[in-house]
Amino acid sequence: MQEIRVGLLGLGTVGSGVVTIIEDHQDRLMHQIGCPVKITKVLVQNPTKERGVQLPQDILTTNASDILENKEIDIVIEVMGGVNQTREYILQALRNGKHVVTANKDLMAAYGTELLAVAKEHQCDLFYEASVAGGIPILRSIVDGLSSDRITKMMGIVNGTTNFILTKMSQEGKAYDDVLKEAQELGFAEADPTSDVEGLDAARKMTILATLGFSTNVELADVKVKGITSITEEDLAYSKNLGYTMKLIGLAKRDGDKLEVGVEPTLLPNAHPLASVQNEFNAIYVYGAAVGETMFYGPGAGSLPTATSVVSDLVAVMKNMRLGVNGNSAVSPQYPKVLKSEDEVMAKYFLRLHVRDEVGVFARITSLFSEYNASFERIIQMPLEERGTAEIVLVTHRAVLADYNKLLQKLEGLDVVKSIKASYRIEGDAR
Amino acid sequence: MQEIRVGLLGLGTVGSGVVTIIEDHQDRLMHQIGCPVKITKVLVQNPTKERGVQLPQDILTTNASDILENKEIDIVIEVMGGVNQTREYILQALRNGKHVVTANKDLMAAYGTELLAVAKEHQCDLFYEASVAGGIPILRSIVDGLSSDRITKMMGIVNGTTNFILTKMSQEGKAYDDVLKEAQELGFAEADPTSDVEGLDAARKMTILATLGFSTNVELADVKVKGITSITEEDLAYSKNLGYTMKLIGLAKRDGDKLEVGVEPTLLPNAHPLASVQNEFNAIYVYGAAVGETMFYGPGAGSLPTATSVVSDLVAVMKNMRLGVNGNSAVSPQYPKVLKSEDEVMAKYFLRLHVRDEVGVFARITSLFSEYNASFERIIQMPLEERGTAEIVLVTHRAVLADYNKLLQKLEGLDVVKSIKASYRIEGDAR
Incomplete structure (x- = not known):
């Protein structure tokens, strides 16, 4: 193997981070994989736009086929976002025998099962660590680290925007609207924060986590969602008085064969490991029958943290290529899905x-x-x-x-x- | 592959946990590996001793050769502890082409580099996740999850006994000797607590972590060690007053090419993620150049948590067997070791x-x-x-x-x- 060639779909914040890490860590990557990695083509909307990273002009393209139909490209990294068009691109890449790494939670929450099946069919890897919690290697920890255990409960602070808002509201006694405005000014909340503050972003991540952790096919529609927009200073003050901390918690719980998956503002005892996760940080608390309590903490978003997960996935694909064992990592859902009724929660x-x-x-x-x-x-x-x-x-x-x-x-x-x-x-x- | 046969060296608390998990999760293991796992032989000192697990009497043996020279056995799990005799056993197993999973920190801290080289030479896997922090999948997270990043700092609460003692001293204002006695009664400290309270146990774990995280060959002698025995209530009271929490911290730090590895009682700001790790829990805080702050939290010891890591390693070995790619996981140290002098710390x-x-x-x-x-x-x-x-x-x-x-x-x-x-x-x- 002389060189591994990578095509990038998208060159926004995460894409730029991926380029930076691959360039900065070429030596370390070489040592791990045994050959150089080269970014061969990058799909962008506007090739003349100013960006944080320098790439030769002839690497940029506005035509996806230059990557998806390019026989020289081994691996496609998808960091463009979006769902329908992106799904088509990834299917095309997989059908052409290209391995795929994606950071796209919306896509994986909606079409993960389909895409993983197509990947397997074509003996391709499809890795998506960055889709759930930016820089936290949580999917790996569930699939490999806890592979021998039966996970019974996952609780996640999987949205940085809402955790930032709740931390500030709680620490500074400010109202939701004021803190949201502050978060927007600091870049921790989008101009249209709906998907974050209404819990939808967290729900997508919990869909992915529950599917993997419980080895069953959980869909977005199975997740009960409630956002943080109606939380008041009074609620937070009383919570504190009672020894609780308010967090937007994604909960995925299994009792026997029955599941419950939801996202809602939840009070945690102050001593709970998740209660001290502050500001924009994310954390996933995993309870396993044998291992007991574990928690994985880190940045949930950001250019370099997310790109770290993407490039770590890329390393995994390349190691598999070297060994000739791609397409074997995905474990298909093992159990039928039975959701709890309200009588059972x-x-x-x-x-x-x-x-x-x-x-x-x-x-x-x-x-x-x-x-x-x-x-x-x-x-x-x-x-x-x-x-x-x-x-x-x-x-x-x-x-x-x-x-x-x-x-x-x-x-x-x-x-x-x-x-x-x-x-x-x-x-x-x-x- | 009809069945994978496992030999167990040792049947103490962790060994019993391994037997329990393999028996309880046979279905899940089957689904992941595609064939049954069978414990074929178990080395014990006293075959007639009462144990928490039931095994047919003819599986137990007092003769290590029944396992190490047994052509039917594919994988050896070492949970007997000790260093010299155990090293011989593991070398013998590897030379006979058997994959090895071990939970032995003393051994890996002292002979890890040698054993990993022998494993590689014989195309065998040698996994040791359980050696550092019981149920926390930290080695995997460093090797795979953060493979694309450059780790610059690791801070670990990697000894449950001392964390239990410091938590109680701090929360209840009690003296070291009183809390140690309490910990011994509760089974959180050994009758001879020296290795824990003097920081040696933590130092061995930091040796393993630093070797892996910095890709260089750190030895126990490189680790500066100071224990917790002289910490007083006054120190803890002042720490609290100043907004700090006292923890026994294993620190492994890299500035440029220079390293510093040590274990000592350390004050952390209360808001630091490690400061809220209480009682017997462990956590490892990892700082990566790209990813920033991450932390991995969980039980550092105990029969089932440790056995979870052992069996997860076993699953990894078996997946590699199925794919025919054993002996490829170990990454040999890449960098020369340069330790900081006191002038550089x-x-x-x-x-x-x-x-x-x-x-x-x-x-x-x-x-x-x-x-x-x-x-x-x-x-x-x-x-x-x-x-x-x-x-x-x-x-x-x-x-x-x-x-x-x-x-x-x-x-x-x-x-x-x-x-x-x-x-x-x-x-x-x-x-």
Whole structure:
């Protein structure tokens, strides 16, 4: 093998990072693979645009076929983003016998199973470490490091934007809108932050994680999603008082053969390893039947961290090429997917209510709780400035979600309850 | 391939865990490897001893040759511990073409380079994930997950016993001896805790980590070691006051081509990811030039966590067997080893002194500091109950270690200084 030739689809922030790392680490790559790596062609929209990296002009192309149909190219790295067009490109590359490395979570969440099957069929590698948590080698750790274990629970802080916002809100007592604006100014949130703050980005990553970790075919539609836009300073202040930290948590849980996958603002006990993950950092907490608790922490995004995962995947492909064993890494889903119903989900909840500040209110709420098999372990009640209104904050014991939802409905309809201000799941308490 | 046959050297806590996992997860292993795994022979000292796992009596043997010379056995798992005899066994296994998985840090720290070379020569795999941090897949993450990056710093809490002791001392304000006794009663410390509390166990793990992470041949003798036995409640109280957490940290650092590897009690800012690693848990913080900060957290010991890593290594060997690519994983050290001298090590320090409580003392100390190019960023001074004595606690700015050591010597000799009570390195402050 004289030289391995790589085609790059896209030359944005991650693509530039990939070029930088391949150039800077040519010696180390040589040592690991035994031959040089060369970026042969790069697909861009505008070849004359100024970029952070210098590449000879004749390497840039606006025609994808120059890469996908190029017999000289062994490996295609996809860092252009997007779904439909990109899916076509990757299929074309795989069908032409090219190995693919992608950082594209949207694509892998939607079409991962299909693409992996096509890769296998053509004895090609398709690696996607960078799609879940930027620089954290989490997919490898699940597939190889914990290969002998049965993973029963994964909890992820897999979106840096929302973690940054919640950290600032919590540390500085500021309102959501103010912190979002700050995050946008600092480049930690996009101009249109919807996909991040509504939890969709995290949901895509949890789709990929759950599919791999539970060896079953989890789809985006299976993931229940709730974002962070309605979290208030009051909720955060009470959480702190009660010894909890608010995080946007992607939860994938398996009890017996039944699964539950969701993304929602969740309260964690302060001592939980995920509670101290701050600012834009990501972390994935993995619970295995044999290994117990592990956690993987690092940057979830950024040009160089993400490119590190991409190039590490590239190294894996090249090692496989040297050994002639490409296309063997993907393990097809082993188990049928059975999702839990709301009758089977159990959790503790944090509930904040505004009620009429009068005699007997508490008794009525209490009796409603016992009607729905819910009980509470902690209560805070205090009068508000608003005349005649009291605020009640409850931490429930573990309750069945279906019951809890009915309870919320009934509380909503109770004349003494003015409004339900907030309800959050609590996870990670001592089992 | 009809069946893969495994011989086990040792059937203690980790060995029993390996048997349990292989039995419990036979289905999952089948799915990953495509054939059954069978434990064929187990070397034990006493075949009639009661154990936690049930194995047919004819599988147990007291004769190592039944495994090492057994043509039916493909893979040897070494979980018996010890160094010299064990080294002989592993060499014999490798020379007979058997792949080896070991959990033995003492052995790998002392003879890893030799054993890996022999393995390569015989096209055998030699995996040792469990040797560093029980259930944390850290070696894989360094070799594969961060393969494209240049690691510049690793900080590890790699000894569960000492982390348990320091956590309890810090949380409960108890003395070292009392907490050690408690740890022994709970099974978190051995009857003879020397190897743990003096930092030797951690030093062996750092030897393995540094060799792998820096791709150079680090030996145990290169690691500067200081244990936790002289840490006092006063030190922990001051640390807390100053916003630091005390941990026994294994540090492996690279500046340019020069290395520094050591184990010592170290103060970390409370916000550092390692600072919240509590009790018997381990974690390894890895700083890569491109990826930035990552951390890997989990159980550092225990029967099932350690066995999880062993069986995950076993799965890797078996996958390689299926593909016919054993003996290709080890990357031989790439760089010559150059260790930093004390003139090249820079750090911040925490220093606690007892001095005469009289006019002019502080000025003399200050002038000694500037004589040795050291300055301080924080000072606490308070009178002690002991008449005429004051306690001074200093946090220095970054200083050259050689200078700092000379400064300590000079302080020791100063008539106004009654004694130097403690000196600790500080790491992990904002760069």
